[in-house]
Amino acid sequence: MYLLRMAGLAAVLVVSLLFAVFVGDQGPWYFAWVVGTIMIILISGAGAILLDAQQEGKIGSSSETEL
Amino acid sequence: MDMINPTVVDLSRFQFALTALYHFMFVPLTLGLTFMLAAMETVYVVTGRKIYKDMAMFWGKLFGINFALGVATGITMEFEFGTNWSMYSRFFGDMFGTPLAIEGLMAFFMESTFVGLMFFGWDRLSKQGHLAVTYLVALGSNLSALWILIANAGMNVPHGSHFDPETMRLQFDGFVKLIFSPDAQAKFVHTSVAGYISAALLVMGVSAFYLLRGQHRQFAARSFRMAALFGIISTVAVITLGDVLGREDYMEQPTKIAAIEGLWHTSKPPYEPWILAALPDDAKQENHFEIGVPFVLTPLIAHDFNTPIIGMHELEDAAGPRIESGITAVAALHRYQETHQQADLDLFKAHEADLGFGFLATRHAPNQDVAAIPAENLQSVIAQTKPDILPNVFVTFWSFRLMVFLALYFFALFAISAYLSLKNKLERNTLILKACMWSIPLPILATEFGWITAEAGRQPWTVFNILPTFMSASSHSTSYMVFSLAGFALLYSIFIAAELYLMFKFARLGPDSHDTAHGTEDYTAQYAVAGTSHASGH
Amino acid sequence: MELYTLLKLIWAALLCVLLIGLGLMVGMDMGVGTLLRFVGRNDGERRTALNIIGPHWDGNQVWFILGGGAIFAAFPTLYATSFSVFYVVMILLLFSMILRPVAFEYRSKADSHLWRASWDWAFLISGFLPMFIYGAAFGNILHGVGFHFGWTGQYYQDNSFFSYLLNPFAILCGLMSVALSVYQGGIMLMLRAENPIYDRARRYAIRGGLTAAVLFSLGGFFIARMKGFVFTAPVNPAMPASPMHGQHVDMVAGGWLHNYAAHPALWLLPILGLACMIGGTQAARMNKAVLAWWIGLGSWIGTIGTVAAAMFPFFMPSTTAPDQSLTIWNSSASAYGLTCMLVVALIFVPIILCYTSWCYYVMRGKVRTADIVNDSHSY
Numbered sequence: 011m012y013l014l015r016m017a018g019l020a021a022v023l024v025v026s027l028l029f030a031v032f033v034g035d036q037g038p039w040y041f042a043w044v045v046g047t048i049m050i051i052l053i054s055g056a057g058a059i060l061l062d063a064q065q066e067g068k069i070g071s072s073s074e075t076e077l
Numbered sequence: 078m079d080m081i082n083p084t085v086v087d088l089s090r091f092q093f094a095l096t097a098l099y100h101f102m103f104v105p106l107t108l109g110l111t112f113m114l115a116a117m118e119t120v121y122v123v124t125g126r127k128i129y130k131d132m133a134m135f136w137g138k139l140f141g142i143n144f145a146l147g148v149a150t151g152i153t154m155e156f157e158f159g160t161n162w163s164m165y166s167r168f169f170g171d172m173f174g175t176p177l178a179i180e181g182l183m184a185f186f187m188e189s190t191f192v193g194l195m196f197f198g199w200d201r202l203s204k205q206g207h208l209a210v211t212y213l214v215a216l217g218s219n220l221s222a223l224w225i226l227i228a229n230a231g232m233n234v235p236h237g238s239h240f241d242p243e244t245m246r247l248q249f250d251g252f253v254k255l256i257f258s259p260d261a262q263a264k265f266v267h268t269s270v271a272g273y274i275s276a277a278l279l280v281m282g283v284s285a286f287y288l289l290r291g292q293h294r295q296f297a298a299r300s301f302r303m304a305a306l307f308g309i310i311s312t313v314a315v316i317t318l319g320d321v322l323g324r325e326d327y328m329e330q331p332t333k334i335a336a337i338e339g340l341w342h343t344s345k346p347p348y349e350p351w352i353l354a355a356l357p358d359d360a361k362q363e364n365h366f367e368i369g370v371p372f373v374l375t376p377l378i379a380h381d382f383n384t385p386i387i388g389m390h391e392l393e394d395a396a397g398p399r400i401e402s403g404i405t406a407v408a409a410l411h412r413y414q415e416t417h418q419q420a421d422l423d424l425f426k427a428h429e430a431d432l433g434f435g436f437l438a439t440r441h442a443p444n445q446d447v448a449a450i451p452a453e454n455l456q457s458v459i460a461q462t463k464p465d466i467l468p469n470v471f472v473t474f475w476s477f478r479l480m481v482f483l484a485l486y487f488f489a490l491f492a493i494s495a496y497l498s499l500k501n502k503l504e505r506n507t508l509i510l511k512a513c514m515w516s517i518p519l520p521i522l523a524t525e526f527g528w529i530t531a532e533a534g535r536q537p538w539t540v541f542n543i544l545p546t547f548m549s550a551s552s553h554s555t556s557y558m559v560f561s562l563a564g565f566a567l568l569y570s571i572f573i574a575a576e577l578y579l580m581f582k583f584a585r586l587g588p589d590s591h592d593t594a595h596g597t598e599d600y601t602a603q604y605a606v607a608g609t610s611h612a613s614g615h
Numbered sequence: 616m617e618l619y620t621l622l623k624l625i626w627a628a629l630l631c632v633l634l635i636g637l638g639l640m641v642g643m644d645m646g647v648g649t650l651l652r653f654v655g656r657n658d659g660e661r662r663t664a665l666n667i668i669g670p671h672w673d674g675n676q677v678w679f680i681l682g683g684g685a686i687f688a689a690f691p692t693l694y695a696t697s698f699s700v701f702y703v704v705m706i707l708l709l710f711s712m713i714l715r716p717v718a719f720e721y722r723s724k725a726d727s728h729l730w731r732a733s734w735d736w737a738f739l740i741s742g743f744l745p746m747f748i749y750g751a752a753f754g755n756i757l758h759g760v761g762f763h764f765g766w767t768g769q770y771y772q773d774n775s776f777f778s779y780l781l782n783p784f785a786i787l788c789g790l791m792s793v794a795l796s797v798y799q800g801g802i803m804l805m806l807r808a809e810n811p812i813y814d815r816a817r818r819y820a821i822r823g824g825l826t827a828a829v830l831f832s833l834g835g836f837f838i839a840r841m842k843g844f845v846f847t848a849p850v851n852p853a854m855p856a857s858p859m860h861g862q863h864v865d866m867v868a869g870g871w872l873h874n875y876a877a878h879p880a881l882w883l884l885p886i887l888g889l890a891c892m893i894g895g896t897q898a899a900r901m902n903k904a905v906l907a908w909w910i911g912l913g914s915w916i917g918t919i920g921t922v923a924a925a926m927f928p929f930f931m932p933s934t935t936a937p938d939q940s941l942t943i944w945n946s947s948a949s950a951y952g953l954t955c956m957l958v959v960a961l962i963f964v965p966i967i968l969c970y971t972s973w974c975y976y977v978m979r980g981k982v983r984t985a986d987i988v989n990d991s992h993s994y
């Protein structure tokens with residue numbers, strides 16, 4: 011099972027690399043879109059998690075958290 | 078060749094513009110909201126906090142209201158190529174139909190199938206399974222935009238096709254050229270990311286509304302922060318890609334770029350100003366007044382300091398010989414269609430590159446037959462045709478400027494909002510919150526102006542430099558057009574009224590949760606009870 | 616056979632498959648829309664009916680979009696001419712097709728009685744009208760259409776649209792297509808609803824199937840007496856796809872039966888259609904809904920197959936300029952375009968079939984009125 015999963019991940023990795031090489035060569039902006047969109051999602055997600063962390067740090071210190 | 082009634086052409090253009098702009102009120106939100114939903118759900122799956130699921134579900138509901146109209150009005154576009162632009166579809170369909178059909182196969186099917194699961198599958202799929210479905214919907218809707226924009230790029234820069242005198246149409250011959258054309262690439266990323274901005278500002282604006290009223294504060298603060306970060310990066314990307322797209326137009330569609338910049342005469346680098354505001358007069362072919370920023374135009378367009386940008390008068394002059402050669406091409410092609418003589422075919426081949434300019438001249442020829450132009454009138458026909466190569470400068474110039482000014486405003490708004498959100502200082506800055514709320518429709522407006530710039534700037538062609546718009550329409554009677562226009566006006570008005578009613582209704586109602594003034598832990602605990610109503614079966 | 620001819624034939628066959636898929640899947644949803652006001656006597660029942668097709672109607676509607684897209688890409692001249700010749704009905708079809716998605720999404724999102732009743736009527740119109748036009752278009756095409764092409768390839772209409780609206784044979788075909796959709800919609804409701812919806816749906820499905828059988832037989836007599844189109848000189852199937860040159864066509868009474876006379880095995884198609892329409896109603900009577908659903912597929916194959924066998928290789932014959940009639944040979948895309956599309960289709964159609972079936976699998980099971988009313992996410 012573990013081996014199977016590793017093999018699956020390796021296959022995904024190879025396909026992504028091939029995709030990156032081909033599309034990065036033929037269509038740099040398409041590639042930029044893929045990478046950029048993932049980045050946007052991760053950054054906005056991280057922002058939300060940061061908000062959770064900011065609030066957990068503040069709880070108890072004041073009665074009303076400011077947002 | 079009988080000319081199509083010019084009123085019918087104008088009405089067809091009006092109807093297409095109306096329905097396309099209407100369709101594009103809903104598409105940007107679909108493109109962006111799907112990825113925002115995916116981002117929210119990702120945080121839910123990673124952290125396991127219920128509030129992010131509520132976010133995905135609530136914004137998903139607004140997405141659904143909007144998605145339905147996006148799909149519905151998209152069908153109109155597919156129909157109209159055939160119903161109203163039959164000559165265009167026959168002439169260009171070999172190349173243009175392919176990306177449209179692939180769009181259906183590859184993207185639209187995916188998006189439409191999985192959107193059902195996204196709404197109905199919350200209790201039937203695992204967390205990860207549902208997240209994957211949400212990503213597939215997002216990917217599907219953006220792939221859909223990709224293929225449509227590839228098709229659109231084909232109209233603007235028809236690389237990957239050649240004219241075939243046997244079938245009297247453009248034959249497709251370059252799949253890779255079409256898909257990876259720089260115009261298609263830049264157009265897709267620019268448009269998709271513009272959609273991200275529209276969605277981000279919708280989420281931000283509605284969240285601002287809650288924060289202003291002190292409702293759903295935890296919910297709104299998280300949505301606001303995600304949207305602000307989403308928006309600021311997207312705005313940077315949209316401006317970058319706008320520049321790439323402008324450069325692409327500069328290389329391939331000089332008339333469009335000259336019209337966008339209101340540039341009647343070839344520029345004098347490096348001083349040439351970038352015009353901030355002017356009143357272009359299409360009839361007199363000049364600007365009535367100009368306010369500009371010196372030294373900006375040349376580097377903005379040519380990306381250096383000493384390349385002159387060709388002005389519209391000079392482009393007209395350069396078109397003169399092409400029109401003359403095109404008239405020869407059309408006349409030879411017509412003779413070839415009737416008698417199939419090799420000599421006519423050879424003559425046509427020699428002038429093939431200017432075919433479109435010959436078509437453009439038919440409007441000024443006696444009985445629309447260029448062969449019937451008397452030798453002494455040739456120069457006057459050419460002179461009459463020259464101004465036809467330009468788009469409407471006033472429209473192109475101003476729609477571009479409004480789009481750019483709005484983009485700069487979004488940049489400022491997102492930057493300030495993201496900063497305030499990260500510093501947790503949102504609620505005391507009610508002015509910014511109000512600005513966010515009132516700015517909700519602006520990105521959609523900006524996208525519409527973008528479309529007007531791109532497509533009005535493509536005129537007078539449907540296939541750039543090859544097929545004039547006045548030849549492309551279906552030869553209907555005016556009454557047909559009145560019938561369809563009246564129907565669209567009625568139906569689309571009902572739709573927009575229903576959409577706005579529901580959007581406002583659900584935005585006011587807010588997420589199904591109760592307010593909490595305390596931390597997320599309380600929220601989660603409380604919501605674990607209140608949220609069970611969702612768990613009922615289907 | 617030349618490669619180009621083969622490509623044209625493959626795409627014509629695929630078009631048939633799409634038209635069958637469209638009739639079956641979209642027809643099923645449309646049938647539910649048409650029946651909505653009759654099988655559902657109160658709001659809860661109507662919502663149940665809607666939610667039975669709720670998770671799938673959107674995916675099914677794509678068959679319709681795909682049908683349009685495939686005609687555009689594979690047979691651009693046919694797409695350009697047919698959509699434009701039938702302008703008024705096409706616009707009506709379009710209006711009802713765009714009304715449907717909105718009706719689905721909006722109907723149950725507000726509580727007002729007037730709001731919901733209005734959308735219910737929208738379902739009736741947007742279920743009945745498209746299926747009627749779908750069938751009527753076949754009727755008109757069999758009858759022949761008035762158009763010709765100028766030298767640039769611009770086409771001109773020679774008949775007014777009233778002649779297409781008021782053609783009795785077209786009306787018959789339209790009603791038959793509605794009957795088949797009512798049958799399929801009724802069967803779908805039987806599959807996933809409980810009483811009282813189940814019983815009502817069963818009744819309508821039986822009526823729909825029988826009506827379709829009667830109209831189909833009547834249509835056969837019409838076609839046998841009608842003027843069909845035949846080639847008067849041999850035609851090169853691999854010719855450059857232009858309607859302006861290369862064909863000589865005449866109109867002959869009974870011409871649509873020439874293919875049947877040449878290949879008697881083709882008679883199996885109308886027999887299959889008729890047998891399925893009658894057999895399907897039997898299956899519905901015996902409460903075998905799953906069987907009846909699949910028999911419905913047979914009805915569509917029989918119907919579209921019968922028309923295709925009669926007309927081959929004609930797509931849209933012209934009564935005013937028969938030589939310029941659109942056929943498989945003269946209205947297709949280029950060999951290059953057809954090849955590209957074929958490769959894409961071979962890759963994506965299996966993928967589509969996989970995930971579509973997976974979606975049905977995930978959303979399987981009976982839909983209960985009580986669940987629908989309590990769920991804030993349902994239609």
